[in-house]
Amino acid sequence: xxxxxxxxxxxxxxxxxxxxxxxxxxxxxxxxxxxxxxxxxxxxxxxxxxxxxxxxxxxxxxxxxxxxxxxxxxxxxxxxxxxxxxxxxxxxxxxxxxxxxxxxxxxxxxxxxxxxxxxxxxxxxxxxxxxxxxxxxxxxxxxxxxxxxxxxxxxxxxxxxxxxxxxx
Numbered sequence: 444x445x446x447x448x449x450x451x452x453x454x455x456x457x458x459x460x461x462x463x464x465x466x467x468x469x470x471x472x473x474x475x476x477x478x479x480x481x482x483x484x485x486x487x488x489x490x491x492x493x494x495x496x497x498x499x500x501x502x503x504x505x506x507x508x509x510x511x512x513x514x515x516x517x518x519x520x521x522x523x524x525x526x527x528x529x530x531x532x533x534x535x536x537x538x539x540x541x542x543x544x545x546x547x548x549x550x551x552x553x554x555x556x557x558x559x560x561x562x563x564x565x566x567x568x569x570x571x572x573x574x575x576x577x578x579x580x581x582x583x584x585x586x587x588x589x590x591x592x593x594x595x596x597x598x599x600x601x602x603x604x605x606x607x608x609x610x611x
Contacts, residue, residue: 465492465607467571471600473499483509487602493518493536501542511542515558515577529565534558540579552591554581560598568606574599 467489475483483501490496493516501509517536524531538556543549560575575598581591 465568465604466490467492467495467602467604469571469600469602471497471573471598473501473596473598475501475594475596485513485598485600487600489602489604492520495538499542508546509542509544511540513540513556513577514538515556517558520562523561529563529568532562532564534560534562534573534575538577540581542581549585550583551585552581552583554579554591556596569604571602571604572600573602 467487469487469489471485471487473483473485483499485497485499488496495513495515495517497513497515499509499511499513501511515536515538517534519535520532521534522530522532536558538558539553540556541551541553543551556577556579558575558577560573562571562573564571577596577598578593579596580593583589583591
């Protein structure tokens with residue numbers, strides 16, 4: 444069911460693409476501290492400059508795999524410096540996530556993220572390198588309903604942007 448929801452979300456975003464001024468695809472490497480200590484990777488899909496979807500995979504060294512989805516809105520991008528090739532920006536946003544852990548102890552939890560980071564935009568904003576930390580607060584639903592300890596996913600990655608031209 445979750446896969447169907449993800450596919451439907453991606454299809455709806457692609458259908459809405461002609462009305463958008465930007466579309467981005469990328470990947471990131473993750474490491475999380477706190478409740479979840481694990482390295483991982485993500486595939487990114489951004490239907491707009493401020494909206495970012497990610498499919499995440501974390502591999503815990505105790506034979507636990509964690510698969511998750513995130514959706515972040517990052518409306519605040521403050522330029523720290525600009526130069527002829529691009530700009531460096533401070534970014535701040537809010538997001539939602541859900542994670543499913545497979546292993547001896549199965550878990551399902553969802554919650555709120557607060558991504559804070561920096562990005563480097565190059566080549567007329569066609570290429571973005573970024574890093575962020577996203578303090579995350581969640582509720583466990585499986586194996587029992589309870590508040591989870593906060594954790595702090597740290598990510599670094601790159602995204603390629605296709606931007607709509609304003610020329611006629």
